[in-house]
Structures are given as C-alpha cells and as structure tokens.
Amino acid sequence: xxxxxxxxxxxxxxxxxxxxxxxxxxxxxxxxxxxxxxxxxxxxxxxxxxxxxxxxxxxxxxxxxxxxxxxxxxxxxxxxxxxxxxxxxxxxxxxxxxxxxxxxxxxxxxxxxxxxxxxxxxxxxxxxxxxxxxxxxxxxxxxxxxxxxxxxxxxxxxxxxxxxxxxxxxxxxxxxxxxxxxxxxxxxxxxxxxxxxxxxxxxxxxxxxxxxxxxxxxxxxxxxxxxxxxxxxxxxxxxxxxxxxxxxxxxxxxxxxxxxxxxxxxxxxxxxxxxxxxxxxxxxxxxxxxxxxxxxxxxxxxxxxxxxxxxxxxxxxxxxxxxxxxxxxxxxxxxxxxxxxxxxxxxxxxxxxxxxxxxxxxxxxxxxxxxxxxxxxxxxxxxxxxxxxxxxxxxxxxxxxxxxxxxxxxxxxxxxxxxxxxxxxxxxxxxxxxxxxxxxxxxxxxxxxxxxxxxxxxxxxxxxxxxxxxxxxxxxxxxxxxxxxxxxxxxxxxxxxxxxxxxxxxxxxxxxxxxxxxxxxxxxxxxxxxxxxxxxxxxxxxxxxxxxxxxxxxxxxxxxxxxxxxxxxxxxxxxxxxxxxxxxxxxxxxxxxxxxxxxxxxxxx
Amino acid sequence: xxxxxxxxxxxxxxxxxxxxxxxxxxxxxxxxxxxxxxxxxxxxxxxxxxxxxxxxxxxxxxxxxxxxxxxxxxxxxxxxxxxxxxxxxxxxxxxxxxxxxxxxxxxxxxxxxxxxxxxxxxxxxxxxxxxxxxxxxxxxxxxxxxxxxxxxxxxxxxxxxxxxxxxxxxxxxxxxxxxxxxxxxxxxxxxxxxxxxxxxxxxxxxxxxxxxxxxxxxxxxxxxxxxxxxxxxxxxxxxxxxxxxxxxxxxxxxxxxxxxxxxxxxxxxxxxxxxxxxxxxxxxxxxxxxxxxxxxxxxxxxxxxxxxxxxxxxxxxxxx
Numbered sequence: 001x002x003x004x005x006x007x008x009x010x011x012x013x014x015x016x017x018x019x020x021x022x023x024x025x026x027x028x029x030x031x032x033x034x035x036x037x038x039x040x041x042x043x044x045x046x047x048x049x050x051x052x053x054x055x056x057x058x059x060x061x062x063x064x065x066x067x068x069x070x071x072x073x074x075x076x077x078x079x080x081x082x083x084x085x086x087x088x089x090x091x092x093x094x095x096x097x098x099x100x101x102x103x104x105x106x107x108x109x110x111x112x113x114x115x116x117x118x119x120x121x122x123x124x125x126x127x128x129x130x131x132x133x134x135x136x137x138x139x140x141x142x143x144x145x146x147x148x149x150x151x152x153x154x155x156x157x158x159x160x161x162x163x164x165x166x167x168x169x170x171x172x173x174x175x176x177x178x179x180x181x182x183x184x185x186x187x188x189x190x191x192x193x194x195x196x197x198x199x200x201x202x203x204x205x206x207x208x209x210x211x212x213x214x215x216x217x218x219x220x221x222x223x224x225x226x227x228x229x230x231x232x233x234x235x236x237x238x239x240x241x242x243x244x245x246x247x248x249x250x251x252x253x254x255x256x257x258x259x260x261x262x263x264x265x266x267x268x269x270x271x272x273x274x275x276x277x278x279x280x281x282x283x284x285x286x287x288x289x290x291x292x293x294x295x296x297x298x299x300x301x302x303x304x305x306x307x308x309x310x311x312x313x314x315x316x317x318x319x320x321x322x323x324x325x326x327x328x329x330x331x332x333x334x335x336x337x338x339x340x341x342x343x344x345x346x347x348x349x350x351x352x353x354x355x356x357x358x359x360x361x362x363x364x365x366x367x368x369x370x371x372x373x374x375x376x377x378x379x380x381x382x383x384x385x386x387x388x389x390x391x392x393x394x395x396x397x398x399x400x401x402x403x404x405x406x407x408x409x410x411x412x413x414x415x416x417x418x419x420x421x422x423x424x425x426x427x428x429x430x431x432x433x434x435x436x437x438x439x440x441x442x443x444x445x446x447x448x449x450x451x452x453x454x455x456x457x458x459x460x461x462x463x464x465x466x467x468x469x470x471x472x473x474x475x476x477x478x479x480x481x482x483x484x485x486x487x488x489x490x491x492x493x494x495x496x497x498x499x500x501x502x503x504x505x506x507x508x509x510x511x512x513x514x515x516x517x518x519x520x521x522x523x524x525x526x527x528x529x530x531x532x533x534x535x536x537x538x539x540x541x542x543x544x545x546x547x548x549x550x551x552x553x554x555x556x557x558x559x560x561x562x563x564x565x566x567x568x569x570x571x572x573x574x575x576x577x578x579x580x581x582x583x584x585x586x587x588x589x590x591x592x593x594x595x596x597x598x599x600x601x602x603x604x605x
Numbered sequence: 606x607x608x609x610x611x612x613x614x615x616x617x618x619x620x621x622x623x624x625x626x627x628x629x630x631x632x633x634x635x636x637x638x639x640x641x642x643x644x645x646x647x648x649x650x651x652x653x654x655x656x657x658x659x660x661x662x663x664x665x666x667x668x669x670x671x672x673x674x675x676x677x678x679x680x681x682x683x684x685x686x687x688x689x690x691x692x693x694x695x696x697x698x699x700x701x702x703x704x705x706x707x708x709x710x711x712x713x714x715x716x717x718x719x720x721x722x723x724x725x726x727x728x729x730x731x732x733x734x735x736x737x738x739x740x741x742x743x744x745x746x747x748x749x750x751x752x753x754x755x756x757x758x759x760x761x762x763x764x765x766x767x768x769x770x771x772x773x774x775x776x777x778x779x780x781x782x783x784x785x786x787x788x789x790x791x792x793x794x795x796x797x798x799x800x801x802x803x804x805x806x807x808x809x810x811x812x813x814x815x816x817x818x819x820x821x822x823x824x825x826x827x828x829x830x831x832x833x834x835x836x837x838x839x840x841x842x843x844x845x846x847x848x849x850x851x852x853x854x855x856x857x858x859x860x861x862x863x864x865x866x867x868x869x870x871x872x873x874x875x876x877x878x879x880x881x882x883x884x885x886x887x888x889x890x891x892x893x894x895x896x897x898x899x900x901x902x903x904x905x906x907x908x909x910x911x912x913x914x915x916x917x918x919x920x921x922x923x924x925x
Contacts, residue, residue, distance in 0.1 A: 051824075054827075054828055056824065056827055056828070078833075082830050082831075082832065083830060084830070085827065085828055085829065085830035086828060086829040086830030086831075087830055090828065091824075091825075091828040093821060093824070093825075095821060098820060098821040098822060099821040099822055099824070099825045100822055100825065101822040101825075101826070101840055101843075101844075102822070102844075102918075102919070102920060103843055103844065103917070103918065103919060104843075105919075112829065112831070113829040113830070116829060116830050116831055117830060148919040148920070148923070150919070150920050150923070151923065161825075164825075164829070
C-alpha cells in the first residue's frame with residue numbers, strides 16, 4: 001500500500017531571476033515501510049520535492065497532487081499541514097549541526113516536538129525523549145538530555161536528529177542527504193540506524209541523496225531526477241544494475257568505482273542546465289551520448305520496461321552500458337614514470353598548536369604526530385582519512401604555508417626549514433596547491449584572467465601580451481574557453497572553477513601539485529571530468545601529485561600509492577592496489593567496509 | 606570565569622586611565638583661558654594670575670594631571686571652576702533626570718523597534734515590510750532635535766494655543782514625589798529619543814531575523830510542526846538576542862553618558878545639559894568628570910554584555 005503518492009507534480013519557485021522550474025511532471029509513490037531513494041545531482045530538484053511534501057514552500061507555485069494517508073497535502077491548510085509535520089511526516093537533513101538550534105539542549109528540542117503533538121506533561125515528554133535517545137544509540141541518554149548540540153560529534157548529532165524525527169513514530173521519514181556531511185565510517189552507522197528504525201517502527205523512509213552507492217546498498221525503489229524531471233524510476237536492482245535512461249547509465253559510469261584505477265573515467269560532458277527555461281525536448285539532450293534529433297524537439301514519452309522500471313526517453317531500449325573507455329591496465333606503472341628521485345621526503349614530521357600560555361587551562365594540541373613519507377617524481381601519493389585526521393594540515397605544512405613543529409621536509413632535495421625569503425620565493429614555483437572549495441578559494445571580485453595570471457605577475461615571469469597569451473594557453477589546457485578571460489568566478493560552475501584553480505596551479509610549471517579534496521564539492525558527473533583532467537595533465541606534464549581526499553574510491557583511482565591517516569598518524573601506506581585488495585590495518589579495513597561500492601554494471605568489462 | 610572577569614576589569618581601568626589623560630591634555634592644548642573667563646573682561650592681569658594660581662593652573666601639566674589622578678582614585682573629581690561645587694555632587698544631582706530619560710526611552714525603543722523589525726522580516730517584500738522599512742528610513746534620517754521640536758509644537762504649543770495643556774514643555778519632576786507627574790513630564794523626551802533609536806533597532810532586528818530565518822534549524826523547527834509564532838519567537842528571535850544585547854549595551858551607556866540633544870530640547874537638567882553648560886564655561890573639572898562618567902558607563906556596559914553572552918550562548922559558556 002502506498003502511503004505517499006505524488007501525481008504530476010509541478011513546482012515552480014519565483015526568484016529574482018524568474019521562475020525556477022524545480023519539478024516538472026514528477027510522479028512517484030512510496031510504499032509503507034520501504035526505503036525509497038531519490039537520486040540526483042545538485043540542482044536536480046530533489047530537495048525541493050521534500051520541502052513541497054512538508055508544505056515548506058509557501059511562495060512556490062505547485063500543481064498536481066500529493067496523497068498522504070487519504071488526503072491531498074496540496075489542498076490542506078497551513079494548520080492541518082502543521083499537525084502532520086513532525087507527527088506523521090518527519091524530516092532530517094544534511095548538516096546535523098546547523099539543523100539543531102545552538103542555544104537549546106538537545107533534550108528540550110526533542111521534547112518540544114513531542115509536546116507539540118501530544119498532550120502529555122513535561123516529565124512524561126522527558127521520559128519519552130530519553131527513551132528515544134537510547135533507541136538511536138546515544139549512550140547515557142538521561143545525562144545527554146541536557147547537553148547542547150555543540151557537545152556532540154557529527155554522527156551523534158545526526159542520531160539526535162533521527163531521534164527527534166522518530167520520536168512521534170511518523171509514517172514517513174524524509175531524509176535529505178542524511179550522511180553527506182559525515183565521515184564514511186559514521187555514514188555507514190547512520191544508514192544502518194535509519195534502516196533499523198524503519199524495520200522496527202515500520203516507518204517509510206524517503207532518502208534523498210547524490211550518492212548512488214548508498215542507495216545501491218539500502219533502497220527498495222529508486223527515482224533518478226535530473227533538472228526537475230523524473231528520468232527514471234523502478235526497483236533498485238533494475239535501475240542501478242540495468243539503467244534504462246542514458247543519464248542514469250552516465251552517472252553510474254562516472255563513478256571511479258566502476259573503472260579500472262588509472263583509466264580515464266566516463267564523464268558526462270557539459271553542465272546541468274538552468275531551471276529557468278523549460279526546454280521543449282528532453283532536459284538531458286544537450287549532454288546525452290545517445291542523443292537523437294527528436295530529443296531536443298519534443299518531450300520524450302514515458303516508457304515501461306519488463307523489469308517494472310519506467311523512464312522518459314525517446315530511446316526504445318535500455319541504455320547501453322557506456323563502458324567504451326574501460327581498458328583494464330595490468331599495471332598503472334605504465335602510466336606514470338617511476339624514478340628513484342623523490343620530489344618530497346618527509347621524516348618524523350610533527351605539528352601542533354601550543355597551549356594557551358601559562359595562565360590558560362587550554363592544553364596544547366598535536367595534530368601531526370610523526371609523519372614520514374616519500375613521493376617519487378612523476379607519481380601520485382594519495383592520502384586518505386576522515387575529517388580531523390590531519391590530512392589537510394599535512395598538505396599545508398608540506399606546502400610551507402605553516403611551519404612544522406619538528407621533523408624534516410625536503411622538497412626536490414632541499415630542506416625547507418632553512419630557506420631564506422628568496423629561496424622560498426623560488427620554491428613556490430615548484431609547489432602549488434589546489435583547494436577543496438572552488439567557490440571560496442577564488443576572489444569573487446577579480447577576473448579569471450587575472451586570477452590565473454597572478455603567478456606570472458608575482459614571480460615576474462611574464463607580463464603584458466605575453467602573460468595574456470600564456471593565461472589563454474593555460475585556460476585551453478584545462479578545458480576552459482579562453483574567450484572567457486574577462487569573466488568573474490561567479491559566472492562559472494563548480495567544475496569550471498576547479499579548472500581555474502588547476503590552471504593557476506599549473507602556471508609556473510610546478511613539479512609538485514598538492515590537491516586538497518579537489519573534487520569533493522563537485523557532482524559525480526563533473527567530478528569525473530575533473531579527475532580525468534588531473535590524470536591527463538600528469539601524463540602530459542610529468543607532474544607529481546599529493547592527492548588528499550576522504551573518498552577512497554577517488555583516491556584509489558588517481559593514486560599509485562596510498563597512505564591512510566588516522567589521528568595524526570599514517571596507519572598504513574603502500575601500493576594502491578595492495579591497500580585496496582589486502583588492507584592490513586583494521587582502520588583501513590573499516591574504511592573499505594564502510595564505503596558503498598556501486599553494483600557492477602551489466603556489460604561492463 | 607573569575608580570571609576572565611579580572612582581566613576585563615583591569616582592561617577597563619586602563620581604558621579609563623587613557624581616556625582621562627586624553628581629555629586632560631586635550632584641554633591643556635585647546636585655546637581659551639578658564640581663569641580669564643572666570644574673572645571677566647575687566648579683570649587685571651594680576652587678578653587673573655591670582656585666580657589661575659588658586660585653581661592650580663600655573664603648575665606644570667604633568668603635576669596637574671598627577672594630582673588630578675590622585676584625587677580621582679579617591680572619588681574626588683574636584684570642584685567646578687564656576688561655582689566651587691564638588692563635581693561629584695553636580696553629577697549626582699543630574700543623574701536622576703538622565704536615568705529617568707534613559708530607562709523610559711530604552712523600554713520604548715525596544716517595544717517599538719523589535720516588533721517592527723520582526724514584522725518586516727517575516728514577510729520580506731510585503732506591504733508590512735515596506736511599512737517597516739519606511740519607518741526605519743524616516744526614523745534613521747530624522748534629526749533628534751527636529752523631532753523634539755515637532756513634538757513640542759504639536760503636543761505642547763498647539764494645545765496651549767487651544768487653551769489646554771496636553772503635555773508640559775519639559776523640565777524634570779522627581780519620580781519619588783509623584784510617579785504620574787514624573788511620567789507625564791518625561792513622555793515627550795522619551796518619545797523623541799525612542800523614535801529615532803527604535804528605527805535603528807528595527808533595522809538591526811530585521812536584518813538579523815532575515816538571516817536567522819534562513820537557517821537550517823528554523824526549517825527543523827517548522828518540520829517539527831511548531832506554530833509559526835513559536836518558530837519565529839522561540840527559535841528565530843532567541844538567536845538574535847546576542848547581537849541585540851551588543852547594540853543595547855552600547856546604547857544604554859551612551860544615553861546614561863548624556864542624551865545631549867534631547868535634554869537640551871526639553872530643558873532636562875541631566876548629564877548631557879551639564880556637559881553642554883560646562884563646555885560653554887570651559888569648566889574643565891566638570892567636563893572631565895562627565896567624560897569619565899560616560900567612559901565608565903561604556904566599559905561597564907561592555908563587561909555586562911560579555912557576561913550576558915555567557916548566559917545567552919551555551920557555546921561561550923562551555924568555552925570558559
């Protein structure tokens with residue numbers, strides 16, 4: 001029995017730029033007690049669906065029907081919706097820190113939800129709160145009741161959010177990217193908890209995520225959204241193993257875990273479209289590998305397949321597995337030239353913040369506790385670890401942005417501790433950094449041409465027309481249109497901005513580039529484009545990479561060697577394949593176990 | 606916590622010391638001769654010198670400053686040049702009027718500014734928001750003395766012309782003598798001071814509320830099924846208490862240091878009008894006394910605000 005059924009849902013949100021068509025003719029139904037997955041990249045309209053169901057889009061123009069427990073939610077008044085929210089339909093979302101009020105204890109925030117819908121006393125509400133906290137695995141719940149959100153770790157906060165959501169035993173729990181902000185080992189625990197809660201309480205879970213691997217492990221049904229359209233819907237086994245729509249197939253193929261390490265990834269070309277315009281044909285047509293002339297002219301029909309899945313596409317058969325570039329290499333060493341000439345040598349590196357002075361109770365914190373590693377010229381060392389393990393600090397120390405507390409760092413045979421200002425200046429040309437956040441790391445008020453040209457200017461390498469030409473060459477190298485020389489960063493998408501960051505890093509022909517989570521802010525299809533670029537540049541220019549990421553699949557894909565970091569130490573280091581196939585350290589094993597590999601696509605070689 | 610307070614108090618003392626030195630030396634280098642001003646145009650040079658010596662103004666400045674400091678730490682701010690009264694007494698005589706003005710005005714601007722700001726922020730772009738923004742624009746751009754004069758004209762002068770007294774023109778009546786008379790006399794000054802400041806509070810509240818209402822935890826509060834009323838006040842407004850407190854601390858201190866324009870317009874014998882008279886008379890001890898008093902209020906307000914943060918924000922509480 002379906003507890004939630006959306007029929008021909010259209011959602012348009014008025015903005016300063018015009019109407020954003022966030023959902024177009026979307027229909028789906030969620031069965032009682034099932035886990036229904038909605039997958040899509042950012043801007044696909046998946047989160048808007050959740051807010052529409054909860055009636056949290058007061059300004060939006062919504063048409064269609066949303067049936068829940070015998071009533072059409074779109075016809076309900078604000079009071080009726082308010083009674084449903086929290087009691088019958090609950091929601092948890094991405095960032096558990098910002099979702100909890102910082103000034104109230106977690107106990108009072110959960111009790112508040114209970115007291116809103118149940119006519120019981122405060123003491124009874126407190127008892128129920130403590131019960132549900134225990135149920136979601138919060139230790140010492142009666143003590144934790146009066147703690148504030150900042151006193152919990154990310155995973156614990158998400159448990160608190162789940163406790164709040166299930167406290168009233170709702171029929172439907174909407175989980176909007178419930179694990180995205182969490183570490184991979186914590187992610188697994190949260191998904192497990194959600195799964196346990198729905199089995200125990202019979203709550204249907206509508207899980208919205210960009211992570212197909214996550215859905216592959218838990219979802220019953222999967223709906224794939226693109227630009228506000230429902231591209232495909234069906235049983236998980238049907239949609240993810242034998243996708244009908246070229247977009248789904250493309251998404252699956254973009255994931256590094258569907259490729260031999262080191263081989264080029266199958267990326268989806270282009271960028272997601274703007275939702276301001278409603279294309280006359282298929283929204284995916286401009287990026288589709290199997291596009292036909294009719295695709296961009298007329299809206300595609302809905303097709304039903306024998307395995308129960310539906311897709312909207314002009315193709316009559318299921319999408320062929322787009323596996324053309326998969327060429328398994330026997331050894332990656334063929335791709336990168338190994339030499340016995342280390343570009344980076346780090347010996348017993350330590351870094352910490354001192355205590356707050358003799359009068360302060362603040363103790364010193366040691367972040368890096370004796371790191372030793374070697375990176376050979378022309379090779380890639382991947383550093384993987386969860387948040388707080390010190391991997392970004394390591395990058396900053398090696399790049400010389402912060403001085404080490406003790407230990408030796410040699411770059412190209414030169415100990416960086418004893419360098420004077422002039423030597424530092426020239427070392428800067430050798431070592432470059434690419435940062436995680438392509439939005440925050442580019443000055444929004446400067447033109448892209450001058451951002452990329454900065455290294456030339458600072459080091460007095462080229463000026464005037466010469467600099468202009470070299471910047472344009474760099475833009476072409478990283479796949480940007482040199483015509484866009486005078487644009488501002490805001491006019492570029494996330495993937496393009498990361499290309500800008502890479503172009504800037506390449507300007508002075510460095511030997512070493514340190515990538516700090518270069519693709520974690522990007523959508524899967526865009527991530528594949530950037531990873532391909534990073535690989536191609538290494539081959540072409542003979543660069544050495546230090547590649548830092550929390551994502552094991554990504555690190556494995558680009559790295560020759562992998563170092564696994566935990567609490568400021570390298571717990572395991574070795575050949576990438578070896579770490580992946582025969583991990584030795586228990587922490588590496590738990591990391592591997594926690595990551596969600598995608599199902600192998602049928603027809604993948 | 607104790608060490609935090611101790612360090613803040615030590616810093617406050619330093620601020621007041623620097624402030625006193627600054628004001629003291631400022632008057633020394635400024636043109637004008639208090640002795641000549643006191644003795645008058647016709648006095649002979651010898652008489653002026655005599656007065657100067659009596660006031661201790663013939664000594665080197667550092668000596669003057671040191672003896673001033675010595676007296677000040679004992680709670681003695683010296684005597685007025687003009688009427689020989691102790692400055693501390695002059696100031697304490699003037700405090701009731703200033704405090705009366707401050708308390709009423711603060712309550713009034715909070716009661717007016719915060720609801721207007723919240724109303725504006727709840728429906729950005731609506732007619733209510735536009736009205737709120739109109740209030741902010743008019744209030745912020747209206748000079749206090751114009752508003753005071755206008756109120757006097759409308760609510761005092763015009764009724765008087767018509768033959769009855771709606772509000773008095775000003776003056777201070779002690780609270781203890783008759784609270785009603787006190788409030789009746791204070792009403793126009795309160796409104797004058799409150800209206801312009803309320804606009805600033807409305808603007809602050811509106812901006813902070815707009816930012817807070819976009820937070821994820823507001824969505825959580827809505828998803829819980831809370832009424833919009835609770836979402837806005839318990840979850841939204843609670844969060845902006847911190848910036849409001851910051852602003853309020855500074856503003857209360859400023860009013861207690863003398864709301865010069867309002868006091869002048871309504872003839873209130875408060876700190877502000879005392880300062881104005883003292884500047885006109887070059888009565889240096891009073892001026893320094895008033896400046897130190899205002900400085901004292903500001904450093905005390907800052908410490909109070911910091912302590913309130915600890916109460917308001919559990920994250921700050923746990924950090925200490």
